[in-house]
Amino acid sequence: MFDKLTKQPVDKIMELMQLYREDSRDGKIDLGVGVYKNAEGVTPVMRAVKEAERQLLESQETKAYVSLVGDVAFHDAMIDLVLDGAVPRENVAAAATPGGTGAVRQAFELIRMANPDARIFTSLPTWPNHLSILDYLKIERVGYRYFDEDTRAVDFDGMMADLDGLRAGDVVLLHGCCHNPTGANLNLTEWQRVIDLLNAKGAIPMIDLAYQGFGDGLDDDAAATRLVAKSCPEVLIAASCSKNFGVYRERTGILMGISADASKTKLVQDNLSFLNRQNYSFPPDHGARVVTMILTDPTLRKMWVDELEETRLGMLRLREQMAEELQKLTGSNRFGFIAQHRGMFSRLGLPSDVVEKLRKENGIYMVGDSRINVAGLNAKTVPILAKAIADSGV
Numbered sequence: 001m002f003d004k005l006t007k008q009p010v011d012k013i014m015e016l017m018q019l020y021r022e023d024s025r026d027g028k029i030d031l032g033v034g035v036y037k038n039a040e041g042v043t044p045v046m047r048a049v050k051e052a053e054r055q056l057l058e059s060q061e062t063k064a065y066v067s068l069v070g071d072v073a074f075h076d077a078m079i080d081l082v083l084d085g086a087v088p089r090e091n092v093a094a095a096a097t098p099g100g101t102g103a104v105r106q107a108f109e110l111i112r113m114a115n116p117d118a119r120i121f122t123s124l125p126t127w128p129n130h131l132s133i134l135d136y137l138k139i140e141r142v143g144y145r146y147f148d149e150d151t152r153a154v155d156f157d158g159m160m161a162d163l164d165g166l167r168a169g170d171v172v173l174l175h176g177c178c179h180n181p182t183g184a185n186l187n188l189t190e191w192q193r194v195i196d197l198l199n200a201k202g203a204i205p206m207i208d209l210a211y212q213g214f215g216d217g218l219d220d221d222a223a224a225t226r227l228v229a230k231s232c233p234e235v236l237i238a239a240s241c242s243k244n245f246g247v248y249r250e251r252t253g254i255l256m257g258i259s260a261d262a263s264k265t266k267l268v269q270d271n272l273s274f275l276n277r278q279n280y281s282f283p284p285d286h287g288a289r290v291v292t293m294i295l296t297d298p299t300l301r302k303m304w305v306d307e308l309e310e311t312r313l314g315m316l317r318l319r320e321q322m323a324e325e326l327q328k329l330t331g332s333n334r335f336g337f338i339a340q341h342r343g344m345f346s347r348l349g350l351p352s353d354v355v356e357k358l359r360k361e362n363g364i365y366m367v368g369d370s371r372i373n374v375a376g377l378n379a380k381t382v383p384i385l386a387k388a389i390a391d392s393g394v
Contacts (some may be wrong), residue, residue, distance in 0.1 A: 045246060056289060068095075076297055078239060082256070091159075095275075104273070118204075121143070126146075173273070181345050183346040206235075206238070215300070250287025319338050329387060
């Protein structure tokens with residue numbers, strides 16, 4: 001049997017991580033992997049998470065299964081965090097999942113069950129795993145223009161022109177905030193125009209919300225998602241707790257299905273339970289329970305919000321420092337977009353040969369399309385990266 005298997009395509013980010021580990025040079029810089037790191041290069045356990053886990057250790061008396069879709073208290077807490085009353089609770093079905101990736105996978109499975117002919121429109125570019133999962137599931141995908149490589153901003157006219165080709169029942173995958181991999185986001189006026197087009201075409205929005213709190217703040221980062229939720233008759237939302245709670249290895253995510261008609265909620269909920277049963281039965285609970293404790297305890301919540309804000313502002317300072325350093329070294333504001341982008345990522349617009357040169361000559365690791373993880377920098381490494389880019393002659 002095994003001799004019938006074929007070698008799978010190499011994951012470029014995983015390959016980059018391996019090259020980084022094998023590099024023995026001091027001062028190497030990892031800007032590839034999409035994990036938050038502090039100034040010391042550590043992905044810390046947040047203070048509120050540590051305290052919640054301490055309380056949980058003292059109080060938890062069983063490790064028995066919860067339910068196929070996880071704890072309802074987790075659903076309620078996350079629906080409140082993401083939607084904040086944008087739609088009635090009875091209109092939202094939900095299922096806990098193994099991380100945001102699990103939520104994305106279950107959403108794609110649900111779409112395929114509901115409408116095997118649905119096409120899923122994805123931004124150019126998007127997170128590579130979106131495309132990989134869609135291809136594995138043999139779901140037709142259509143790319144829509146999103147990022148202007150010249151201006152390093154959203155190509156909104158191109159996006160709208162491509163979405164004009166939607167058919168009723170198609171799904172449009174949108175990043176709720178902090179677009180990965182570009183860092184370029186729609187403004188609320190543009191979001192409203194997208195919503196109007198989707199509703200006119202009879203298409204369904206699916207939102208991947210992986211970075212709430214990392215861009216402009218918890219509420220501002222959720223504003224577009226809330227606008228979509230209250231404006232469209234059916235919406236899917238895949239949300240992750242990996243980044244904003246720092247619980248990467250706990251695999252904590254949630255899939256929400258919103259219906260304008262509350263009578264459909266039970267049907268959606270039944271199908272989410274079915275999908276969980278087919279894929280992994282009961283979802284992980286530890287991270288979900290910790291998140292629930294934090295969101296429902298005023299002291300823990302304040303502790304978490306304060307640390308999350310420190311994290312967000314730290315990344316903004318790095319963006320501003322990077323833009324200023326490059327302007328000083330190049331005499332041009334062509335990299336000013338770095339300060340305007342939001343979240344962990346920006347795509348710098350460097351040719352692939354320059355990216356390779358930075359790795360070989362400077363020990364600076366970034367994805368081949370020049371996407372960098374801003375959180376992989378600190379105040380000391382920003383000037384090193386800026387000088388390497390300026391010296392490359394781009």
